[in-house]
Amino acid sequence: MLPLAEVNYFEPWWVQIVKSLVIFAVIFGILPILIVYERKLLGRFQSRYGPNRVGPFGLLQPLAEIVKFAMKEPFRTATSVGVLFRIAPAISIITAVAALAIIPWGDVQHIFGQRVGLYGIDVSIGPLYVFALGGISFYGVMLGGWASGSKYSFLGSMRGAAQLISYEVAQSLSIVGVIITAQTLSLTGIVHAQEGMWYFIPQFAGFLVFLVASFAETNRAPFDLIEADSEIIGYFTEYGGTPFVAYLFAEYANMIVVSGLAVTIFFGGWLLPFGIHPPGWVDPFVVLAKILIVFSFFIWIRATLPRLRYDQLMSFGWKILLPLATLNLLVTAVIVVS
Amino acid sequence: MTPYNVSDDVIEVVRSPSPSPVAGAYRVFGETLRGLKTTFARILEGTTTIQYPEEKTPVYPRFRGRHRLHRFEDTGLEKCVGCSLCAAACPADCIRVVAAENTPENRVSAGERYAAVYEINLSRCIFCGYCEVACPFDAITMGHDYEMSDYTRSDLIFTKEMLLADAIERTPLRREGE
Numbered sequence: 001m002l003p004l005a006e007v008n009y010f011e012p013w014w015v016q017i018v019k020s021l022v023i024f025a026v027i028f029g030i031l032p033i034l035i036v037y038e039r040k041l042l043g044r045f046q047s048r049y050g051p052n053r054v055g056p057f058g059l060l061q062p063l064a065e066i067v068k069f070a071m072k073e074p075f076r077t078a079t080s081v082g083v084l085f086r087i088a089p090a091i092s093i094i095t096a097v098a099a100l101a102i103i104p105w106g107d108v109q110h111i112f113g114q115r116v117g118l119y120g121i122d123v124s125i126g127p128l129y130v131f132a133l134g135g136i137s138f139y140g141v142m143l144g145g146w147a148s149g150s151k152y153s154f155l156g157s158m159r160g161a162a163q164l165i166s167y168e169v170a171q172s173l174s175i176v177g178v179i180i181t182a183q184t185l186s187l188t189g190i191v192h193a194q195e196g197m198w199y200f201i202p203q204f205a206g207f208l209v210f211l212v213a214s215f216a217e218t219n220r221a222p223f224d225l226i227e228a229d230s231e232i233i234g235y236f237t238e239y240g241g242t243p244f245v246a247y248l249f250a251e252y253a254n255m256i257v258v259s260g261l262a263v264t265i266f267f268g269g270w271l272l273p274f275g276i277h278p279p280g281w282v283d284p285f286v287v288l289a290k291i292l293i294v295f296s297f298f299i300w301i302r303a304t305l306p307r308l309r310y311d312q313l314m315s316f317g318w319k320i321l322l323p324l325a326t327l328n329l330l331v332t333a334v335i336v337v338s
Numbered sequence: 339m340t341p342y343n344v345s346d347d348v349i350e351v352v353r354s355p356s357p358s359p360v361a362g363a364y365r366v367f368g369e370t371l372r373g374l375k376t377t378f379a380r381i382l383e384g385t386t387t388i389q390y391p392e393e394k395t396p397v398y399p400r401f402r403g404r405h406r407l408h409r410f411e412d413t414g415l416e417k418c419v420g421c422s423l424c425a426a427a428c429p430a431d432c433i434r435v436v437a438a439e440n441t442p443e444n445r446v447s448a449g450e451r452y453a454a455v456y457e458i459n460l461s462r463c464i465f466c467g468y469c470e471v472a473c474p475f476d477a478i479t480m481g482h483d484y485e486m487s488d489y490t491r492s493d494l495i496f497t498k499e500m501l502l503a504d505a506i507e508r509t510p511l512r513r514e515g516e
Contacts, residue, residue: 043385044380044381044385045377045378045380045381046380047380047383047384047385047386047387048385048386048387049387049389108413300374300377300378301374303374303377304370304374304376304377305370305373320363
């Protein structure tokens with residue numbers, strides 16, 4: 001019987017636990033900062049300051065908001081479906097956090113005479129793991145909408161699931177070009193394969209498709225009509241308080257995952273250009289800086305583009321992105337084989 | 339009479355020819371880049387926000403804010419003689435004047451009478467400035483203060499002493515040409 005996936009690990013169990021705790025703590029420490037960073041940058045794009053009242057430079061704004069959300073009455077509609085209504089946000093956030101495990105933050109380092117890989121795990125199926133978790137995260141959307149017991153939430157979740165499924169196809173196809181060029185599915189292997197040239201140059205079409213599909217996958221503008229704050233009703237209409245915060249955090253954690261994936265696959269992970277080889281402890285900061293740049297681009301797009309209509313969204317996904325990704329795959333395959 | 343023909347009312351909407359897929363994709367890409375340039379220019383421009391409580395919008399010299407009552411600068415006597423012309427002119431009926439006679443022992447104003455009670459209900463005032471126009475002695479003018487919010491309605495009834503006093507914090511005046 002074939003194994004499901006080869007997992008390369010050589011650390012003792014306690015190092016694994018410490019690693020996962022560090023990744024979890026760092027990401028969840030960064031999330032509120034990212035939220036306030038997004039709002040401030042978005043403000044600058046609109047000639048205003050953004051939040052600057054709570055704490056120094058408005059940095060405590062997310063804390064104030066979380067406290068506000070946590071104080072809210074745990075409301076549920078009379079028609080909501082008990083357990084599912086509660087675990088749906090948990091599914092969303094668990095899948096988002098689990099996907100963080102394979103983002104490589106650096107190469108294998110020697111710490112206290114111990115070989116430690118600066119990543120959660122290095123699986124031989126790399127991106128497939130992320131897409132599998134992305135597939136499970138539909139359940140967070142679907143169950144959340146359905147278990148709310150509200151017709152509008154249900155319609156919103158249907159719309160959301162349709163969008164996520166159609167764009168996941170294009171997103172996964174767009175990186176197949178990279179995978180057949182690098183000849184590996186392991187994310188650290190892909191980074192090592194980029195030592196000559198980062199993949200966003202030879203795989204530019206794939207990069208564009210991946211980027212656009214990522215916007216749709218993370219429900220970001222201009223594809224944010226899953227939530228569509230201002231006019232139509234999304235799947236988490238009936239949620240308030242902490243479950244709503246869970247959905248919010250899941251969205252931002254997903255953005256980190258997608259940014260990390262883009263950095264790893266197309267921007268050379270922890271590598272620096274011009275042959276600079278910094279010491280190993282710099283690697284996580286390089287990855288973090290690159291993720292921040294991709295994240296800023298997400299915000300830039302959000303400040304620029306208006307929301308698409310639903311039929312435009314669907315036809316764009318299936319009629320433009322999917323053929324483009326397939327064409328990119330075919331051309332890459334021909335070049336690699338010949 | 340000719341029967342109504344529906345097709346007469348139908349107007350053909352003239353649309354530009356739809357571009358080919360390649361041209362359309364190129365146009366979308368180009369327009370997206372143009373949009374990105376536009377928003378990025380806003381960052382370079384800086385913000386236009388006025389940070390209100392710390393930084394106040396300067397007002398024009400003729401701005402009609404909260405009323406002021408005035409005294410003669412040399413004698414210190416009140417200019418108001420309690421004629422109630424302002425109360426008569428007020429369209430919102432928010433001014434109440436009760437006049438009293440000046441006596442040699444108690445000389446408040448320069449005229450025969452003075453305003454024993456002078457109240458303006460600022461929750462009713464519409465800041466039209468008619469009182470200022472009606473006043474024959476320029477005793478009441480519209481000041482520049484616009485920060486008048488309060489917690490109770492009765493706090494918004496300004497008495498003569500409050501109207502005579504200087505504003506606690508002066509509203510900045512717009513400079514020439516600003």
